[in-house]
Amino acid sequence: MAGIRLNSAGRVIRFAHDGREAPDTAMPASTTVAVTLDEEEIGTVWLERPGPPSALDQLLLERLALATASVVERYGPAHTTMADPALVELVISAGTDEPARNRALRLMGFAAELPIRVVAVHSPVAIDRIGSLICPDRPVKAATVADVGVILATTVDAARFPPEVRAGIGAADSPDRSWSEARTALRFTTSRIPIIHHDDLGALSVLDRIPANLLQDNADIAAIDRIASRPEDLDTLDAYCTTGSLRRAADLLHLHHSSVARRLENLGRTLGFDLTAPPDSCARASH
Numbered sequence: 001m002a003g004i005r006l007n008s009a010g011r012v013i014r015f016a017h018d019g020r021e022a023p024d025t026a027m028p029a030s031t032t033v034a035v036t037l038d039e040e041e042i043g044t045v046w047l048e049r050p051g052p053p054s055a056l057d058q059l060l061l062e063r064l065a066l067a068t069a070s071v072v073e074r075y076g077p078a079h080t081t082m083a084d085p086a087l088v089e090l091v092i093s094a095g096t097d098e099p100a101r102n103r104a105l106r107l108m109g110f111a112a113e114l115p116i117r118v119v120a121v122h123s124p125v126a127i128d129r130i131g132s133l134i135c136p137d138r139p140v141k142a143a144t145v146a147d148v149g150v151i152l153a154t155t156v157d158a159a160r161f162p163p164e165v166r167a168g169i170g171a172a173d174s175p176d177r178s179w180s181e182a183r184t185a186l187r188f189t190t191s192r193i194p195i196i197h198h199d200d201l202g203a204l205s206v207l208d209r210i211p212a213n214l215l216q217d218n219a220d221i222a223a224i225d226r227i228a229s230r231p232e233d234l235d236t237l238d239a240y241c242t243t244g245s246l247r248r249a250a251d252l253l254h255l256h257h258s259s260v261a262r263r264l265e266n267l268g269r270t271l272g273f274d275l276t277a278p279p280d281s282c283a284r285a286s287h
Contacts, residue, residue: 001014001015001016001017001022001027001047001048001049002014002015002045002046002047002048002064003015003029003044003045003046003047003048004035004043004044004045004064004068005043005044005045006035006042006043006068006072007041007042007043014048027048027050028048029046029047029048030046030047030048030049030050030051030052030053030057031046031047031049031053031057031058031061032044032045032046032061033045033046033058033061033062033064033065034065035065035068035069035072036065036069037069037072037073037103037106037107039099039103040103040107042069042072042107043068043072045061045064045065045068046061047060047061072106072109073106073111073112074111081128081129081131081132081140081141081142082127082128082141082142082143083108083141083142083143083152084108084143085143085144085145087104087107087108087143088104088108088141088142088143088145088150088152089145090104091104091105091108091116091152091175091176092118092145092150092152092175092176092178092179093176094176094177094180096176101175101176105152105175108141108152109139109141110139110141110152110154111139114139114154115154115173116152116153116154116175116178117152117153117154117155117156117169117170117178118150118151118152118169118170118175118178118179118181118182119134119149119150119151119153119156119167119168119169119170119182120148120149120150120167120168120170120179120182120183120185120186121148121149121150121151121165121166121167121186122148122149122165122166122167122186122189123149123162123164123165123166123167124164125162125164125165127142127143127144127149127150127151128142130142130149130151130161130162130165130167131151131153133160133161133162134151134153134156134157134158134160134161135151135153135154135155135156135157136157136160138153138154138155139153139154140152140153140154141153148183148186150179152175156169158195158197161194161195163194165194165195166186166189166194166195167182167185167186167189167194167195167196168181168182168183168184168185168186168187168188168189168196168198169182169185169195169196169197169198170182170185170198171197171198171199181198181205182198184198184201184205184208185197185198185200185201185205187208188201188204190238192238192239192242192252193242219272220271220272223270223271223272224271226270227267227270227271232263233263233266233267233270235253236249236253236260236263236264236267237267237275239252239253239260240260240264240275246260246261246264246276261276264276
């Protein structure tokens, strides 16, 4: 009899000498060899031979261990979207060295040549379901790290996110940088723009790197902060800036245009300039 056990899956596979799956009753192992991948033990292979081991048993098992490690590296240990949060955190952490990062990816089933996209998610929908939706036919893993959903995927179809989900999608090749980008993009999502690619932020992404004390000392930022404390005003400002039109903003908010005009007038007083004035007028007012 020959047996294989993978630590991550916890499943034991045993085969008889004729190649058929063996019954559950096992004999004591006569020879055992560890299965290693990237210098980490990921399982065990063994033979169950009555009597003393054969002279070639060790060589046979070493070949079986190499074949098992190759299969795990290529296809992954399990067909499940959920992943160990500790492994996911290793992949996205800036402090992880590359060998450890690659080892964690392979333990989750990502082959070395596969590109990895990282998505940061806030959602009432189960994180594993989202992963299966946006990457249905290729490797994908999901976990929650520090109250944020993390999805590692080889492809991301942004059109397949459920409507109640907010997500930021990283673009960098390195998973740790992609995670940083994904979190930044997530911060800019709104109910009207729930899914944002980091590449689409442009210069806005720089705002995330400005020290908080500098922002707090800026009069315009302080004014916007006062607006942010009033959800109705913030929603109006977002709708108007998104559409660029008072009437289209009113349609979006399901309000009469005169109600939106009054709100914008009040917002202008807070910000110190007329939001509906031509751009050159706004520029003069802001000075």
